[in-house]
Amino acid sequence: MIPIGKFSRICQVSVKTLRLYDQIGILKSAYIDANSSYRYYEPDQLDTMIFIQRYKRFGFSLEEIKSMLEDVNSNHIEKLIERKTALIQQKTDLEATISKLRILIECIERKENMIENILGNYEINIVEKQPISIYGLRQEMSVADF
Template identity: 60%
Template sequence: MISIGKFSRTCQVSVKTLRLYDRLGLLKPAYIDETTSYRYYETDQLDTMIVIQRYKRFGFSLDEIKTMLDDLPADNTQKLILKLADLLRQKQELENTISDLQILIGHTERNSNMDKTVFENYMIDVIEHEPMPIYGLRREMGVGDYGIAFSELFEQLGEKGVQNIQLTGARYFDPDFDANASDIQIFAQVGKADANDTIEGGCVVHTVHKGAYSGLNEAYAAVVKWMETHDYEQTGAPYELYTKCGINQYPIRQWETDIYFPAKKK
């Protein structure tokens, strides 16, 4: 038997935490001395404690861990896979944030007015855009659903034998944007024969966003601000083209997204 003090030192966890685990039914002592109330643990409980610490490190709650300890290890595989996917998403978001910060530092070193710099990062122009044949999927979705949606899109293109695939993009139809549920069309540029939709040509206000997608809102704000100050009004759903992205093996700092607002002079 192992005393609670030795168990604490061995697993590098406080006695207070071990008592909490006892109250929660997460890890109960194998034996409690009735005279001294000292707690003792079996050697095999070291394995259980290591598993608890490991699951805590992965980000599982104590309630989740208690359920997982009651299940067979094989039954926890799906939970571990989902946790891995969540951690990878968090890692990507952190890398995107770091990239945005590095870019912003570079801009602010050249311009001390940070608020003004946000909009000066973007060159705005007005161009005539040719009609664009696309193959798209339009549905209510959140930004977090893009991965699944694009996988479905490319699966359909593969089934149809479409090979002339150019840039991919997204178009936003809702007047109010909701990151979790908006009317969005993700698409790929294709030849006319393979298209199921067309983005109409005409006058568009255009800019290019460089870097992670988490900063796209700044580019959209820059375009809207420019349109307001130059007497342009929006005439259609804005859309974006991923001209340089992870699919093309570009690092995040080199990603480029072209943004288009169908518009006309007021």
């Protein structure tokens, strides 16, 4: 059995994280000493920890990871495909934001007027409209009437 301190160093997570995982039931310690309340882990629990760390990197919540660990008969392909799609969309959004930021930085470096540069692509026309009357009718009715 591996003491919690050594297990935390092997897994590169804090002891506090391991205690949290034990508390929420995502990675229960194999043995808890009755006298000292010290936690011990089995070597085969390293595989579970690797699974947890990998899925956390993919952006899954601890609740999602726990449910996947409990459902050992599933390969979770649908959830992985959904996560991949979401990450690709995030990447696209970030690339667009980075592109806009790059343009802004270039404008600032060239000491251009940012307002002119930003609004330079737009034509603004001010148009006055005559006021129009709008009428409404209010009636009380029940949900069944709706």
